[in-house]
Amino acid sequence: MNPEEQIIDLTNRLNQYNFQYYQNSISEVDDFTFDKLLADLTALENQYPEFRQPDSPTARVGGTISKEFKTVYHRFPMLSLGNTYSEEDLIEFDKRVQKGLNGQTYEYICELKFDGVALSLTYENGVLVQGATRGDGVRGDDITNNIRTIRTVPLRIGAGHKATHTQPESAPAVAALPALFEVRGEGFLPLAEFDRINKEREDIGEPLLANPRNAASGTFKQQDSGAVAKRRLDCYLYSFLSDTDIFQTHEESLVAMNAWGFNVSPTWRKCTDIQEVMAYINEWETKRFDLPLGTDGIVIKVNRYDQQRDLGYTAKSPRWAIAFKYKAMAASTELNGIQYQVGRTGAVTPVALLTPVLLAGTIVKRASLHNANEIERLGVMMHDTVFVEKGGEIIPKITGVDLNRRTDKSQPIVYPTTCPACGTALVRKEGEAHFYCPNEQGCPPQRQARFEHFIQRRAMNIESLGEGKIELLIDRGLVQTPADLYDLKATDLLGIEKVFLVEETGKKRVVSFREKTVENILTAIERSKSQPFANVLFGLGIRYVGNTTAEKLVDYFGSMDAIMNATQEQLLAVPDTGPRIAESVVAWFGDTANQEFVERLRAAGLQFVGEKKVVEQEGDSLTGKTFLYTGTFANFSREELESRIEANGGKLLSGISKKLNYLIVGENAGPSKVEKAKKLNVPMIGEDEFMAMLVV
Numbered sequence: 001m002n003p004e005e006q007i008i009d010l011t012n013r014l015n016q017y018n019f020q021y022y023q024n025s026i027s028e029v030d031d032f033t034f035d036k037l038l039a040d041l042t043a044l045e046n047q048y049p050e051f052r053q054p055d056s057p058t059a060r061v062g063g064t065i066s067k068e069f070k071t072v073y074h075r076f077p078m079l080s081l082g083n084t085y086s087e088e089d090l091i092e093f094d095k096r097v098q099k100g101l102n103g104q105t106y107e108y109i110c111e112l113k114f115d116g117v118a119l120s121l122t123y124e125n126g127v128l129v130q131g132a133t134r135g136d137g138v139r140g141d142d143i144t145n146n147i148r149t150i151r152t153v154p155l156r157i158g159a160g161h162k163a164t165h166t167q168p169e170s171a172p173a174v175a176a177l178p179a180l181f182e183v184r185g186e187g188f189l190p191l192a193e194f195d196r197i198n199k200e201r202e203d204i205g206e207p208l209l210a211n212p213r214n215a216a217s218g219t220f221k222q223q224d225s226g227a228v229a230k231r232r233l234d235c236y237l238y239s240f241l242s243d244t245d246i247f248q249t250h251e252e253s254l255v256a257m258n259a260w261g262f263n264v265s266p267t268w269r270k271c272t273d274i275q276e277v278m279a280y281i282n283e284w285e286t287k288r289f290d291l292p293l294g295t296d297g298i299v300i301k302v303n304r305y306d307q308q309r310d311l312g313y314t315a316k317s318p319r320w321a322i323a324f325k326y327k328a329m330a331a332s333t334e335l336n337g338i339q340y341q342v343g344r345t346g347a348v349t350p351v352a353l354l355t356p357v358l359l360a361g362t363i364v365k366r367a368s369l370h371n372a373n374e375i376e377r378l379g380v381m382m383h384d385t386v387f388v389e390k391g392g393e394i395i396p397k398i399t400g401v402d403l404n405r406r407t408d409k410s411q412p413i414v415y416p417t418t419c420p421a422c423g424t425a426l427v428r429k430e431g432e433a434h435f436y437c438p439n440e441q442g443c444p445p446q447r448q449a450r451f452e453h454f455i456q457r458r459a460m461n462i463e464s465l466g467e468g469k470i471e472l473l474i475d476r477g478l479v480q481t482p483a484d485l486y487d488l489k490a491t492d493l494l495g496i497e498k499v500f501l502v503e504e505t506g507k508k509r510v511v512s513f514r515e516k517t518v519e520n521i522l523t524a525i526e527r528s529k530s531q532p533f534a535n536v537l538f539g540l541g542i543r544y545v546g547n548t549t550a551e552k553l554v555d556y557f558g559s560m561d562a563i564m565n566a567t568q569e570q571l572l573a574v575p576d577t578g579p580r581i582a583e584s585v586v587a588w589f590g591d592t593a594n595q596e597f598v599e600r601l602r603a604a605g606l607q608f609v610g611e612k613k614v615v616e617q618e619g620d621s622l623t624g625k626t627f628l629y630t631g632t633f634a635n636f637s638r639e640e641l642e643s644r645i646e647a648n649g650g651k652l653l654s655g656i657s658k659k660l661n662y663l664i665v666g667e668n669a670g671p672s673k674v675e676k677a678k679k680l681n682v683p684m685i686g687e688d689e690f691m692a693m694l695v696v
């Protein structure tokens, strides 16, 4: 390729990566590769400015705005940051700052570079009035409703908010706040929350989220803020902007924001020279893994605002700041074996067993390999030397094979064709990454996991049976299915015990049923009979039926019998229920073993009817008509709108199809829905027209 072709090629590739990253929350390459390509393009453009493309990613903030949200213009542009992976570049940056400031003294503030999504929050008279994404830097998406779900974001400043941590310096009083100001920060999904969501997804058979950053970005872009609230997003604020300057330095603004109740990470530090910056970088290289969120580097900012102004901006980023990015922590070690774990839904997950190696401060012995495709993609063989990396995630992953160190010892990995636990031939459905053991009733790990699912707090809440006790009951033949729990008697349990060998530590652990334990367990089992129906439905362990779906099904159908007898068609009418869920529910209740299981639970006295907000029939003016809505309404909340539709005999559909009779269009309607409705000639009505239909 000649330089021009190279420039065009790089421009197109980077624009495509940007599009996937910002629009679809997908990383097609890792950040290091992306940054390297961008640096290559910058160098080429400097050398051959005549070939530079008008849509070059080197001069623009990478994001875009989306059609689903209202577009808002930023009062102050939201820029990117220059970045580097090397200390030499940092020294260069420091020299540029020194030169730019003509010999004045200066200080830096170092902060962690939080790996999430840039957010801008606008406050008017102390009240949060707008929350937006960075978008293309000039315009962003208005995601105020989603940002309001973040508990640490104050909706009003000054009213009863406390600093998240104490700082020695004194901060200005809230009274000093200008009537209009903006704070900026990084929205993120805490690692523990990311883990929790993925466990839950694994539990109900959903594909796992790739990493916390992309998960956060995807979550902020969801239309349903109720769903957003369920993922406990968080946000660290790191910048304050207003028309009138109330601070002289960045440091003052951090201290004040914290004092006013904004969530400011306490990890920042003032550094008087670049050596101190280096020390900060070294200190946080491994310490950052103890933080509750993913970080990918540190940000260095000139402290004084007047000096920031003197240094100014490029088209894309401030000259007074730079990001130093850590290369992903990698280590190489030998792959000794693969453990194939069978989950509750029968999905087989390979886990790599490694020669223990030190990585980012912890000893790593296991790494995730996801599925058979991943093994193939990596081209990894048994006894290969592999690279393990710790990125934003908690579990390290294998990122590649050191082919230079492959020897005759390396053996192809033969993916099992039968279940490692029960020997049944594995199956793989079209379009699925996992192999499954279809022996749902008889496969021991599946059975065990079904119990664990059933007893969890959000299902039947019999957690006193956790930690090896279920295993023991199964072992002794006391229970086969969770329904058997309801037949247990004190005399069955008293005195049984088992000694487990804990693999990790090599120590023994005794699980025994003493009098007190037995009493607790039986009480919890008895109490579980009054757990709400939605918990029971979730506890059944139907694939794809998580908590939220269970609640929606219960709200819609009201009883177990109605759900058992529902056709796919009827299930599809439940809000947010697609064909995948509908099929899975019908298939599950069609199985005779499952039917018997359900009947035994009924006999045991579990709740089979929803504490239904019984929709009181108001009339039948909407009978036979189907509805869907988009946007927000002056007279109804979403819930009210839904119940009014039902109360008047109408049906809510989950998506736009030819079957839809009316799309009710509110304020801030989703343009994609409107477009689709137009395409399919679905009549669109406003709130007033809908209200008129109710009265008829």
Ligand SMILES: NC(=O)c1ccc[n+]([C@@H]2O[C@H](COP(=O)([O-])OP(=O)(O)OC[C@H]3O[C@@H](n4cnc5c(N)ncnc54)[C@H](O)[C@@H]3O)[C@@H](O)[C@H]2O)c1
Residues within 6 Å of the ligand: 017, 018, 021, 022, 026, 027, 028, 029, 030, 031, 032, 034, 035, 061, 062, 079, 080, 081, 083, 111, 112, 113, 114, 115, 116, 117, 118, 119, 134, 185, 186, 238, 299, 323
């Ligand atoms: N893998 C991919 O396909 C892909 C594609 C596009 C972008 N990217 C990654 O994203 C980067 C570009 O994104 P960018 O333009 O947002 O730049 P950036 O993420 O490197 O830096 C700017 C951002 O840093 C964030 N930030 C975190 N902590 C901060 C702090 N303490 N102070 C100030 N800002 C802080 C802010 O959100 C800010 O917008 C690339 O360098 C690349 O690493 C990756």
Ligand SMILES: [Zn+2]
Residues within 6 Å of the ligand: 342, 419, 420, 421, 422, 423, 424, 437, 438, 439, 443, 444
């Ligand atoms: Zn099996």
